[in-house]
Amino acid sequence: MRIVVLVKPVPDTTGQERLGADLRVDRAASPTVVNANDEYALEAALKLREAAGEGSVTLLSMAPDTAPDTLRKALAMGADAGFLVSDPALAGSDTLSTARVLAAALGRIDHDLVLAGADTSDGGSGTVAAGIAALTGLPYLSYAARIEPDGGSVRVRRISPTGYDLLEAPLPALVVATQALGEPRYPSLKGIMAARSKSIVTWSLADLGIDPSTVGGAVATTRVLRAEAPPPRAATRVIREPAPVAAAQLVEFLAERRLI
């Protein structure tokens, strides 16, 4: 099975993240890492490939041209190769532009299954994967807690407020992964060494046959009007006692407020 995993380099959530003058994330202010939810999607893809004993896992990303350094870690985890769409004209793209570009790129990569993380830690809209599914016509199976390919179809347990829904769709399909699929692995040292010689192909908009004037900040359908810091949290009480004492104090605290 040929699996494509959508991955995005995002600023590391170290608490140092800042907004630039344009109210967008200042990507120079913090180191860049693979979006954590995408690592869960990648882990799921690697497990599917291992279970099948064959197939491929390919990364697809739209990001600035520094992305290969970050994608290298995803390759070290075990992905086979990567495709990166990078073009100065893509700066300021909204989720619609992003979905269009990734949908076009996906058309050039053989795939049976596309996996995406639930959302990204920077933008956080969680709509790009759905947009790609809409544009490509791929069946869209979201919030997967389990993914079971079966011949020409895939079954997914979708997390719901009451438990899970059982979804089934013909392949190729797009599945949104969740953390319920299992913790991502650490890259092994052999994986890190092997990743250095794996291929990351970079495509420009011209390579994909996309007119630069149809994407990017200038034609974005959303605009950032204002940015505000979240209101400060009310005073927090931290209990630093051994577990049994802490538990008793916590119960007392909640009971006093009739919360339990």
Place this chain on the structure above:
Amino acid sequence: MTSFRLSDEQRELRDAVRELARERIAPRAAEIDRSAEFPWDLKELLATQDILGLPYPTEYGGLGGDLLTCCLAIEALSAACATTGLILAVHELASLPIVMGGTDQQKARWLPDLAAGRTLIAFALTEAGAGSDAGSIATRAVRDGDDFVLNGTKRFISHGSVADLVTVFAVTDPAGKRNRNLSCFVVERGTAGFSVGRLEHKMGIRGSPTAELMFDDVRIPATNLIGAEGEGFALAMRTFERSRPGIAAQAVGIAQGAVDVAAAYATERVQFGRPIGEFQMVQGLLADMDAATEAARSLLYTACAAIEAGDGDAGRWAAVCKLVAGDAAMRVTTDAVQVLGGYGYLDEFPVERMMRDAKITQLYEGTQQIQRLVVARSLLAAHR
């Protein structure tokens, strides 16, 4: 003078081990120290992540890592847990005689499982009466047809009770010249007459089992002899040229761990209305700790590069880096306890453990006094 500069690959491998150490190993360190139990789970983790494969040639499933890369890994592991750093250091130490002196058949027989971390190996040179004076070993190996028969007792053997294989040094020619009468053998666990005696109760590296090994008419085939008869002492010395930097790396790691704890503490602990890190006497301690650690690290990396490049005086490089790093680790960890004050003396903070762990780096693989002897001999020989 050979100099060093970390390659991109070395940096990537180090960072990966560092992340693993921070997230998966550091949280286990206090419990490993308290329970004094060998951390099989972390040995498994090191195997899965290919860290145990670092020192082995690629043709036997290893990563073919150079000496500096292995030391970077030992350093990163030891910053979180000295016992875990020692798992790699001992694995490498005890394998070196096979890697350097073994035949192709011997390498093919033992190295793939060692590189994959499926088996563990220990290095048995020291005896109760033969510590610094390795030439006074009493364990005997007597040739009997196609076999050798071993008799004797080894002591202070790291991993002795958990290893599947042991590289054992024994006298094969009692009438021969001192330092030319030893030979090196691989003894497999389960061989009749080979047993584990007492386990030592130690001040530090408490998760690393230190065992007494007893050989009572242990019959092993001559195909287990590593190198030629009588080459054992030379093989052990060549082994130390590549293993002592590993102990220096452990020392630098322990020191760095202590610097990080002390610096973080100094920004948080408030006395007289301000963080103690704002007081110059505390700053002085921290600055000296940081400088000593960095100096030891620089010397270690330079030594690794020189040894790897085939420097004619590898023994001196190995001794100077172990000497400087071991002393730095002892001083830095002692000062880290000082920065933390009374809290540093409690096992709720890791610095007292680091201080106990640091001490061993001044003792094993040659005491600091032996290192000085090696350095002085080399220095005087160069000026004679």
